[in-house]
Amino acid sequence: MAPLAPPVAAVRAAVRAALAALPEPGPVLVACSGGADSLALAEATAFVAPRLGRSAGLVTVDHGLQPGSAERADAVARWGRNAGLAPAEAVPVRVAGRPGGPEAAARDARYAALTAAARRRGAVAVLLGHTRDDQAETVLLALARGAGPRGLAGMPPVRRLDGVRLVRPLLAVTREQTRKACAALGLSPWEDPHNTDPSYARARVRAEALPALTAALGPAVLDNLARTAELLAADTATLDELAARALAAARTPPGDGPAGLSVAALAGLPVAVRGRVLHAWCRELGAAGAALSHRHVRALDALVTGWRGQGPTHLPGAIRVARRAGRLVPVTD
Ligand SMILES: Nc1ncnc2c1ncn2[C@@H]1O[C@H](COP(=O)(O)OP(=O)(O)OP(=O)(O)O)[C@@H](O)[C@H]1O
Numbered sequence: 001m002a003p004l005a006p007p008v009a010a011v012r013a014a015v016r017a018a019l020a021a022l023p024e025p026g027p028v029l030v031a032c033s034g035g036a037d038s039l040a041l042a043e044a045t046a047f048v049a050p051r052l053g054r055s056a057g058l059v060t061v062d063h064g065l066q067p068g069s070a071e072r073a074d075a076v077a078r079w080g081r082n083a084g085l086a087p088a089e090a091v092p093v094r095v096a097g098r099p100g101g102p103e104a105a106a107r108d109a110r111y112a113a114l115t116a117a118a119r120r121r122g123a124v125a126v127l128l129g130h131t132r133d134d135q136a137e138t139v140l141l142a143l144a145r146g147a148g149p150r151g152l153a154g155m156p157p158v159r160r161l162d163g164v165r166l167v168r169p170l171l172a173v174t175r176e177q178t179r180k181a182c183a184a185l186g187l188s189p190w191e192d193p194h195n196t197d198p199s200y201a202r203a204r205v206r207a208e209a210l211p212a213l214t215a216a217l218g219p220a221v222l223d224n225l226a227r228t229a230e231l232l233a234a235d236t237a238t239l240d241e242l243a244a245r246a247l248a249a250a251r252t253p254p255g256d257g258p259a260g261l262s263v264a265a266l267a268g269l270p271v272a273v274r275g276r277v278l279h280a281w282c283r284e285l286g287a288a289g290a291a292l293s294h295r296h297v298r299a300l301d302a303l304v305t306g307w308r309g310q311g312p313t314h315l316p317g318a319i320r321v322a323r324r325a326g327r328l329v330p331v332t333d
Contacts, residue, residue: 005184007177008044011170015044018127018157018169019052026124027055028167030085031114034060034076036189038129040178041170043185045127046083058088059117059126061110063095065102072190091117103200115164125165130155133175136225137205140213148294153236154229171226243276250277252327260329266304274301282315285330291316303328 019028030045032038042058049056058080062073073090080088091113098105118126135154142151157168170178182189197203213221250265261281266274278300282292292315299313303323312322312331322331 005181007040007180008184010177011040011173011181012044012048014173015041015127015169016048016052018167019045019048019054022125022165022167024124025054027057027121028125028127029057029059029114029118029121029123030080030127031110031129032058032060032076032080033129033192034072034079034190035129035192035195036182037131037134037170037175037178039187039189040181040185041127041129042080042085043083043181043187046080046085050084056085057121057123058083058085059114060088060090061113062090062092063106063109064092065095065106066193076190087121089117103194111161114166115162118164123164125167128166128168129170129178130168131170131173131175131178132226133206133210133222135171135229136210136222137202139225139229140205140209141201149232149236149239152228153233154226156233174222239272239276243273243280246273247277247280260324260327263304263307263323263326263328266328274304281328282319282321285315285317285319285321287315287317287319300328 022028028045028049030038030042032042045056058077060073060076060080062069064070070090070092073092077088077090093109093113095102095105095109098108100108114126117123138154139152142154145151155168155171157171159166179189194200195203196207198207210222246265246269247261250261250269252260252262261277266277269277275297278297279292282296282300283289287296296313296315300315300321303310303313303321307323312320314320320331321328323329324331
């Protein structure tokens with residue numbers, strides 16, 4: 001028997017580790033675009049899952065944005081069935097009419113379709129093909145737009161979306177490895193034209209920024225950016241945990257005036273924790289995460305630490321918060 005090509009072994013080992021770490025038994029679904037990353041992921045899952053006693057299916061989303069996309073999606077689903085993934089289905093989505101730019105609208109539609117498919121199929125997880133290179137791009141983009149630690153923590157290996165577990169088994173696998181794995185297995189991945197379209201910031205980072213950084217600073221840059229994400233993810237999780245406890249402790253007792261947060265309790269918190277508490281509370285009050293900026297949180301913070309009798313702070317969603325009798329409270333008057 002020919003020895004297994006190292007990139008094939010690396011992808012399978014990563015998938016085996018991710019599946020073994022799932023806390024519940026049950027089927028998984030691979031989200032496959034037909035690109036090299038998710039094709040390598042799908043092949044590895046088809047190989048590994050049955051050996052771990054799990055069934056695995058495939059979902060490919062047809063965004064309907066390019067001519068021939070439906071045929072391509074059908075071909076990916078057919079490949080999945082032949083590879084032993086069941087069920088393997090192509091799901092068409094409507095991207096038009098969703099909020100945000102075209103990229104955000106497509107992503108929204110895709111994730112909605114993936115989580116719906118997982119629920120329909122009773123899958124315990126959806127596997128995504130993001131690689132170490134995608135993670136490095138994400139961190140660099142976050143750094144460039146001045147994101148806080150949460151943005152710099154990059155994409156988490158596991159997260160829940162609408163009650164569905166999304167898992168990224170390949171975050172430590174390189175794009176070169178997924179390409180080589182496909183080549184070694186005789187698979188022909190589809191090249192998404194968006195990945196090389198210079199009108200997308202990510203494509204420019206991929207084609208220009210990261211190669212320039214690697215040329216200037218050495219090839220370890222990619223691993224190092226991905227490691228930064230891992231380190232910050234751990235710190236962010238700890239701070240989030242502290243903030244959740246601080247938020248609970250800062251709530252003013254029910255029945256004792258309008259529900260709010262105690263200014264004295266907030267004032268005693270470290271800045272990083274207070275910022276998170278205020279951010280989480282704004283979300284609770286109904287402010288949309290995407291519209292909530294550092295500026296809003298800073299203005300709320302000023303009600304605690306820079307009090308000079310100022311009026312209410314305006315938050316996205318026509319929400320206003322005032323300081324009244326030693327507490328922050330949402331107001332309507
Ligand atoms: N049309 C799609 N249908 C199903 N899953 C998708 C689709 N597009 C992307 N995904 C999932 O999201 C992951 C990330 O996709 P994205 O387009 O951001 O990166 P990529 O590097 O181009 O990935 P790939 O090479 O697998 O297409 C993919 O690996 C795949 O798991």
